[in-house]
Amino acid sequence: MAMRDLVNGGAACAVPGSSSSSNPLGALTNAILGSSSKAQERLKEIPNATRSGPGPQFYSEDQHLRSLPGSELDQPVLQPGAQGAEFFRGFRSVDQNGLGAAWDEVQRGGPMPPPMGPMYEPVQPTFEGPPQRVLSNFLHSFVESSRGGIPFRPAPVPVLGLSQSDKQCIRDRSSIMARHFFADRGEEFINAQVNALLSSLDIDDGIQARGHIPGRFRELDDYWNESQAVMKPGLHPADSWAAEFNQHGMDHGGPDAWVQSFEQQHGVNGWATEFEQGQSQLMSNQMRSMDMQNLAAMEQTRKLAHTLSQDGNPKFQNSRFLQFVSKMSRGELIIDENEVKPGPAPGEWATEYEQQYLGPPSWADQFANEKPLNPLVKLMMIGLAVVVDLHFCLGNLSHGPEQWADEFASGRGQQESAEDQWVNEFSKLNVDDWVDEFAEGPVGESSADAWANAYDEFLTERNAEKQASGVYVFSDMNPYVGHPEPMKEGQELFRKGLLSEAALALEAEVMKNPENAEGWRLLGVTHAENDDDQQAIAAMMRAQEADPTNLEVLLALGVSHTNELEQATALKYLYGWLRNHPQYGAIAPPELADSLYHADIARLFTEASQMNPEDADVHIVLGVLYNLSREFDRAISSFQTALKLKPNDYSLWNKLGATQANSVQSADAISAYQQALDLKPNYVRAWANMGISYANQGMYKESIPYYVRALAMNPKADNAWQYLRLSLSCASRQDLIEACESRNLDLLQKEFPL
């Protein structure tokens, strides 16, 4: 009884003048449980107290990781917050209401309603007064002995008149606590200590300790036996027990309410899973006190996972790597000495741990070896054992409390070891030393082998994809297929400025007539104006195949490759333009095509421009050439010269603007773009360039409506989506990043009207 006081803080038996209120163990337990004598009294008054729902806020879900594919069944990530308290509260609401009620109900059903529950045992009047104090002091001395690690000496104790159940209670509890106190000692020492205590108290070591009490709780026994009988291999006993209990509860009524409700909330296997989750949260708290670094690592991992999940590439989303990280975050995979191993599945961990580590002293050792051991941690462990014991008190009928506690303890150990292992390992890989480790050598040689290799496959895929670029990608579901005159329709749509529609009509045309160079060319121009250089290049290459000497095609290819910063290729096409020009072709020596140098080409074009200063096209090509060599001032003056000859060429205004923007004259650029847009309001490229100019001036907020405008006209403009995302985050509009990622144009247009 007083042993219970010791851990219970004397809450249940408010003996006047009792010293137990100053008991540090009790105080701690109180703090953990948050329980007061009032709560327990209330429970006694209402033995069949209605359940208030077990732990509604058991844990808070992590939204970020939830968004990871395959994480639907994920357990929540360990939170660095005050989850431990939450965890305990969750337990308490189960215990004090549902479990307690269930317990009482079972008790009443039994032939001999005894005071058995270690925590809810009604105060027996026989313990009031001196005998209790004697026992209390006696047990204190037992605990004292543990601190020094001195063998406990049996002392003569007056007859206390302990009841059978009290004796068992003391016996069970003392052996559990002894295991904590003497965690660093051998099993023999523990047994000796416990036996010394028990013999002093005249408690028979063998008495009903491990076995159940025959006839007392027959009903529960039956349940247990039945559940054992139907237990499937691999299923955690506790699961079956809960399920079985629940099943029988249908005709039994009250006591199983908590099981039922718990199941409703958490699913059939919820019990074990929930418990495990609670455990991991608790562990995260303990880990925090011991190792802030690990927690920082986990935080980092979460961020990483979040970032990964935001990568738009569907291939990446489905990649084995991301699944791997997800699994690792769920604990399904652990990294052990550079080998990835399957983690313990929920429900099996306890068993697995037992096989691995043979019993509870291991984890206690782990704690004990971490000198100096924080006394608070030790106290926490004891308090925890009490809570757990309480939670499992129904189980001890056939199992004996140690076994439950052992199982729990081993589960804890396993949890911790798994957690530690992967956190340590991961932080080694990713956070603390990531920089150095990765800098040391090629990825393949570092300890990150496993996941780097898993990712190689993806990289290969990606490269293959990139090499495949230059192939024109047709749209699905083209309404213009079957149109009688798609070419005419496409030209008409292009003239009206409906670029995306025009592209579809022209696609229909080139599908019908793949050799139509003009169809391909106009398609290429359309894509360029729609701010899609990849498709523009692909279409122009088909146009060039059909008509290799078309000057417009060659110029367009030169421009698009310039935009893609592909200097050598751009130079090749621009030189091709010169060679194929009826007037200037003569000045371009054919042997130059083998080794193109920018300076040579520029010199030739300057020569050409002198031959015919009124030819705007030469100035345009020169402007592009100077863009290539980033001689922006010359490029600007070339375009300005060309504009004097062709003032209504909107694409020329855009070229001027882009050049000015690239030479950090953003203010001038914006007025040039404005000219282009006055001439062609649906010029997607100019809208997007507007956005870029604002963003490059640090005016991210102002840039957003321009990107949105461009995207409203061509939702396929990937560049604009990326820039929009950057601007949103730089303008602190993270709230709309989601809309950007899901490409929700309606929402964005509503939010950013131009």
Place this chain on the structure above:
Amino acid sequence: MATTQLKSDAIMDMMKEHLSTDAGKEVTKKIGLVYQINIAPKKLGFEEVTYIVDLKKGEVTKGKYEGKVDATFSFKDDDFVKVATGKMNPQIAFIRGAMKIKGSLSAAQKFTPDIFPKPSKL
């Protein structure tokens, strides 16, 4: 040699100009670190061109730095362009092995796409 010119050169040239603008000075003020960026044409670690993006002084220079840089990044040419233009998140780049990092983690974390100006299109 014109043919071996890197796409990244264009970004770096723009960056050099960009740092003289108000927006560029803002970046310098915000970051205040020196980055070394090694860019390889095809294969990481081979024929690397070294740039120093000095966000303390607001300069971009080619070649080694006199002193200690806060972080060094290694890219392939294409990958650097992707990161600088916001097509690829630096963290993703790192995980994919497209970016290697040496130096301080906190310095590396400040290396974000928004410090680079975006090229406009002709």
